[in-house]
Amino acid sequence: MPSSPLPLDQLPIRRLTSADVLACADLSEDRGWTREEYKWGLLLTAGIGYGIDDPSGKGLVSACVVTSYGPGLAAIGMVLVxxxxxxxxxxxxxxxxxxxxxxxxxxxxxxxxxxxxxxxELGFAGVGLSEMLLGRFAPAGPAPDRPVRPATAEDLPAILRLDHEVFGVDRTAMITRLPAFADHLRVAEEDGEITGFGALWPNMDTHVIGPLIARDTATAQALVASLAAASDRPLRTDVDSRHEELTTWLKANGLEQIATTSIMIRSLPGLPGDWRRRFAPLTVAAG
Incomplete structure (x- = not known):
């Protein structure tokens, strides 16, 4: 067991930067997680990273990232030891x-x-469950007939308005990174109104679908089908378990549940926004 000249509860905590991506990826690998360097890069740029260095010089002892959405909410993710x-x-x-x-x-x-x-123990309470689904999307039938197209720069203000309405707090600093971060960004549009959007971004040997915001389940399915058609990799997404119709459809189209996580919150009775239109996060690490 490693020893330290300082008790563990006195080891200094420092801010992590984008220069720590590889050290964070090494820590992920140490705990049996995938390295996810690309995701670490986003989180350390968009959020605040915290880390404890190993006194012996063997990388990080612990790390996490906090993504702030203003005074109304912040998300904690990638908590690793x-x-x-x-x-x-x-x-x-x-x-x-x-x-x-x-x-x-x-x-x-x-x-x-x-x-x-x-x-x-630290005051968080469970407010729901999320299902992590993974697999190669194999359409079992036609997707719902909802108009979906690639997003353009002109769509960004409408995407930001919809996201703010559905997520409940302003995520401009994160959402404006999507066009560069994601391989594909699609919108659903009806009668000139954007009714949903979804992104497809690379994570190791998979593509992740998230965020996924949609007026209803059929619109979410149409967005998923459109994004899946643009990928030759296995797909992964994390869906609020209350969206049973979507998870059932995803499983019927080739994805399998590989894990569940508890959605937790501190200092609020529940998450802000409208969960009925919030199908999947960009990543669970960012809320």
Missing amino acids: AERYARRGVGRRLMRQVLAEAGDTPLTLYATANGKPLYE
């Missing part, structure tokens, strides 16, 4: 620092079964 330091209070130390800096800002996160007890 190196295997050699697991179950020694390092994660709790990092989280307490994050909570102290957040102050009164409501916080949300997606918790695994292993992490949920710690988050409950």
Whole structure:
């Protein structure tokens, strides 16, 4: 077991930057996660990263990222502790620092079964479940007939308005990164009104569908089908389990549930916005 000249609860916490992407990816790999360097790059640019360095110089002991959406909400993600330091209070130390800096800002996160007890201890409450689905999309039949097209620069103001309405807080700083971050960004449009949008972005050997915002399930299905047709990789997405019709359809079209996570929040009774039109996040790490 590694030793340190300082007790673990006194190891300094520092801000991570984009220069720490590889160290964060190494930490992910250490815990059996995929490296996800591309996603780490987005999160460390759009959010605030926190890390604890190993006193022995062996990379990071722990890390996490906080994505702020103003005073109304911030999301905590990628909470990791190196295997050699697991179950020694390092994660709790990092989280307490994050909570102290957040102050009164409501916080949300997606918790695994292993992490949920710690988050409950820190004042988070479960408000729902998310299903992670993965597989090659193989259409079992035609998608719903909803007009879907590639997004253009002129669509961005309407996308931002719709996202703000559905997500409940302003995500301009994140959503405006989508055209460059995603391989494909599609909108659903009816009678000149944008009724939904979805992005397809690369993550290791998969494509992730998210965010997925839509007027109804049929529109969400049309967006998924359009994005899937643009990919030659397995697809992954994380769908709010209340959207049973969408998850059933995805499973019928080749995807399988590989994990579930608890959607948790602190300092609010529930997430803001309209969950009925919020089908999948950009990534669970960003809320």
